Amino acid sequence: MFNLFKKSSVAASKSRDWGFVQTDIHSHILPGIDDGAQNIEDSLKLVESMYKHGYRKMVATPHSSEDIYPNDTATILARRDLLREAVLKEGIDMQIEAAAEYMIDERFVKMVESGEQMLTIHENRVLVEMSYLLESPYLHNGLFALQTHGYQPILAHPERYNFYHNSLEKYDELKEKGCLFQLNLIAFSGYYGKHVKKVASYLFEKGMYDYVGSDIHHIRHTNALHSVLQSKIMSELIEYPFINGNISL
Ligand SMILES: [Fe+2]
Numbered sequence: 001m002f003n004l005f006k007k008s009s010v011a012a013s014k015s016r017d018w019g020f021v022q023t024d025i026h027s028h029i030l031p032g033i034d035d036g037a038q039n040i041e042d043s044l045k046l047v048e049s050m051y052k053h054g055y056r057k058m059v060a061t062p063h064s065s066e067d068i069y070p071n072d073t074a075t076i077l078a079r080r081d082l083l084r085e086a087v088l089k090e091g092i093d094m095q096i097e098a099a100a101e102y103m104i105d106e107r108f109v110k111m112v113e114s115g116e117q118m119l120t121i122h123e124n125r126v127l128v129e130m131s132y133l134l135e136s137p138y139l140h141n142g143l144f145a146l147q148t149h150g151y152q153p154i155l156a157h158p159e160r161y162n163f164y165h166n167s168l169e170k171y172d173e174l175k176e177k178g179c180l181f182q183l184n185l186i187a188f189s190g191y192y193g194k195h196v197k198k199v200a201s202y203l204f205e206k207g208m209y210d211y212v213g214s215d216i217h218h219i220r221h222t223n224a225l226h227s228v229l230q231s232k233i234m235s236e237l238i239e240y241p242f243i244n245g246n247i248s249l
Contacts, residue, residue: 023057023247024050025121026101026156026182026213030079033071034063036217040086047087047094049222050214053229057095061127061156065103073119076100101156102128104142112145121154121211122247127182129156134163143177154211157184159200160192168202175208182211186224188233204233204240211244212237 028036029046037043050058060083062076063069080098087094099119102108108128112118118126126146130136146153155174158181164170175181186192187200203209214225228234237243 022055023059023244024055024214024216025059025154025211025244025247026061026127026184026215027058028060028062028101028215028217029058029096030060030062030076030083030098033075033079034069036062040082042218043083044086044090044092045219046216046222047083047092047096048090049219050216051092051094053222053226056093057097059121060096060098061101061121062098063103063129064100064108066105066107069103070107071100073100073117076119099127102126104128104130104136104138106138109138109142109145112142112149112151115149118146118151120151124151125154125180126151127154127156130161132160132162135161140177143174143179147178152178152180154180154182156182156213157187157215158208159183159187159196159203162195165195165199168199171203171208180210181208182213183209184215185212185228186214186221188231189224189227191221191224204236207241209240210242 027046028034029043031037031040031043037046047058060080062071062079064071064076076098080096084096087096099121102118121127128142130139136142143153158164158171158174181203183200183204187196190197214221216222216225
């Protein structure tokens with residue numbers, strides 16, 4: 001189905017040296033479970049593209065929210081197993097793991113407070129998100145609940161929260177509350193618009209990011225990622241303190 005042995009592009013071969021992006025910690029590659037891959041063919045196209053760009057391990061992080069995507073551990077792990085099987089069958093050398101991108105809503109706070117085992121990116125790190133339109137009313141309770149239950153929150157794509165763009169001090173407050181930040185690499189391609197790119201640059205220059213991820217949903221995202229992987233930001237990321245620290249292949 002896929003020609004994995006076709007000579008890859010210059011960018012792809014270069015990216016293999018970037019150990020810190022060999023693992024992707026944020027993606028929507030599980031089939032038919034959220035707004036990412038809609039079926040196993042979509043999933044395999046995304047995995048194949050990431051393989052060609054030097055990635056060797058992907059943590060699938062489907063949305064998990066009260067309203068639109070009520071995914072739980074059982075539904076997520078079942079789709080992970082489906083994808084693992086398909087990747088193996090296609091002979092793609094990619095390790096597939098699964099966690100979730102939890103929406104910080106009422107359901108999330110209840111899950112954490114009830115002591116439910118959360119799916120983690122690695123160790124005790126839990127990926128969380130908010131709506132792009134307004135700060136979650138459950139944000140501070142959610143962060144507090146996570147930390148009191150032994151987890152550390154990673155806030156997905158802080159650069160995408162428009163409501164913070166004119167209140168940059170909010171980012172400092174979140175870091176002070178123990179939140180780690182994950183950059184969506186394609187923000188630097190301008191994919192989400194110039195304001196998001198500008199805030200990503202601001203947070204990057206301030207050294208506020210702890211993780212990078214692709215957040216790929218479809219092949220347009222991998223195309224945007226391709227342009228970022230060829231840009232000079234990648235050589236700056238090599239020097240970046242502790243990015244994607246402690247994640248090994
Ligand atoms: Fe995401």
